[in-house]
Amino acid sequence: MKTCLVVDDSSVVRKIARRILEGLEFEVTEAEDGSKALEVCQRQLPDAVLLDWNMPVMDGFEFMGHMRRLPGGDQPKVVFCTTENNVAHIAQALSGGANEYIMKPFDKDIIADKFAEVGLIPVGQAMV
Amino acid sequence: MTPTEYEYLRKFLRDHSGLDLSADKQYLIESRLLPLARKAGLSGIGELVQKLQGAGASALVTSVVEAMTTNETFFFRDKVPFDHFRDTIMPEIIKARAGRRSVRIWCAAGSTGQEPYSLAMSLKEMGAALTGWRVEIIATDLSQEVLEKAKAGIYSQFEVQRGLPIQMLMKYFKQTGETWQINPELRAMIQHRQLNLLHDFAQLGTFDVIFCRNVLIYFDQDTKINIFNRLARQVEGDGFLVLGAAETVVGLTDTFKPLPERRGLYKPNDPRTAAAKPALAGAAPRVAVMAGR
Structure with a gap:
């Protein structure tokens, strides 16, 4: 089973994302900010990270930079999931090592499409 | 109900x-x-x-x-047909049309534009291989409302997140507030026309590739046969027909044959006569005049 770390300071968003990702057969762990997420990654890197941008303590972009520098940290697929929906933020995320980018609000179809896009799930599954 | x-x-x-x-x-x-x-x-x-x-x-x-x-539609819908387009269809056409350097593509159920624009983006991604080529994409749909949307090429944040890789969004769209508009260069690649598939479409001319996905599923068998037979006359002898995942010509007509291991991809059965062949049997289509026009 593939693993996905959901990083968001909103427990509601984490809960919705968890439900969707479990439906796509991911084993889900949660973190409420970038710093807690980094602790999780230092123990074990997930296959995927669904990553909010604006969070207290450490934001998503800073977290991604730290995670990418961990041994094997280039492996996890990072999918941003944020209300930051402008071109400047998207370009920054991609050049900083993000694989995909979701602009909130999101739903199951968008998550499935984006995860299929980066090869985390088969394309067929995204169409269900 | x-x-x-x-x-x-x-x-x-x-x-x-x-x-x-x-x-x-x-x-x-x-x-x-x-x-x-x-x-x-x-x-x-x-x-x-x-x-x-x-x-x-x-x-x-x-x-x-x-x-x-109006079908639900999104960019690169089902993905596989667009992989076929990039990996099978276009390489063959680039070789076969190297002399005249032009390609004509028809999206027969162009809907709100996601499919023709996905093809336009695919062609752009082929880069140098098509430099100097004349590319024509004709997108038709029954609905005027849908065509207007396709022409404008303006999509909601929700729509651009269905099937469209983020890099393509960045490369081929311009953000305006909460919406995203496809670049003028790609819009210029496509002609949008209103067309009912039940009516004569011979005036469109012949095509190298016809995408006719997820529209025939709604028609009865006789109408399907009739449309297939007329499509066969609009596709070049060495051209391609692309159908939706749930559609097939098998058991309906022998004017097209499926390509092995290329789901949804068909070629005219008799390349020498396909584009000139008269319609086979096939009942006349049902009355199809749109009311209120």
């Missing part, structure tokens, strides 16, 4: 658009027409059916037909 109301709508749609719903498509009607009924200030399907039967319903008739014939 009562069985009588369902039967009325089935017949209504058959008469007005050629759409042939099987006996178990109540959910489709409800999902498409309930929002429309509410928007029109009606209580539900029952009242909508009453209104359709009354005088002066022509605007409503058009809305109902458009709501029922």
Whole structure:
């Protein structure tokens, strides 16, 4: 089973994302900010990270930079999931090592499409 | 929805658009027409059916037909056909048309534009291989409303997140507030035209590639056969027909043959005569004049 770390300071968003990702057969762990997420990654890197941008303590972009520098940290697929929906933020995320980018609000179809896009799930599954 | 109301709508749609719903498509009607009924200030399907039967319903008739014939669509829908386009269709065409350096593509159910624009993006991504080529994409649809949207190329944040890789969004779209518009260069690659597939489409000329996905599923068997046979006359002998995942020519016509291991991809069966062949059997299409036009 593939693993996905959901990083968001909103427990509601984490809960919705968890439900969707479990439906796509991911084993889900949660973190409420970038710093807690980094602790999780230092123990074990997930296959995927669904990553909010604006969070207290450490934001998503800073977290991604730290995670990418961990041994094997280039492996996890990072999918941003944020209300930051402008071109400047998207370009920054991609050049900083993000694989995909979701602009909130999101739903199951968008998550499935984006995860299929980066090869985390088969394309067929995204169409269900 | 009562069985009588369902039967009325089935017949209504058959008469007005050629759409042939099987006996178990109540959910489709409800999902498409309930929002429309509410928007029109009606209580539900029952009242909508009453209104359709009354005088002066022509605007409503058009809305109902458009709501029922508009497919859900998104960029690079089903992905596989676009992989075929990039990896099988275009390499063959680039070789075969190296002399005249032009390619004509028809999206026969272009809908709100996601499919023709996905093809345009695919072609752009091929870069130097097509430098100096004349590329023509003709996108047709039954619905004028849908064509207007396709022409504008403006999509909501929700729509650009379905099937479209983020890099392509960044590369080929411009953000305007909450919406995203496809670049003028890609918009210029596509001609949008209103067309009912039940009517004659010989005037469009012949094509190297025809995408006709997820529209024939709504037609009855005789109409399908008739359309396939007419499509065969519009595709070059060495051209391609692309159908939706749930569609096939098998058992309906021998004018096209499936390509092995390329799901949804077909070639004319007899390359020497395909583009010149007269229609085979195939009953005349049902009455298909859009009301209110």
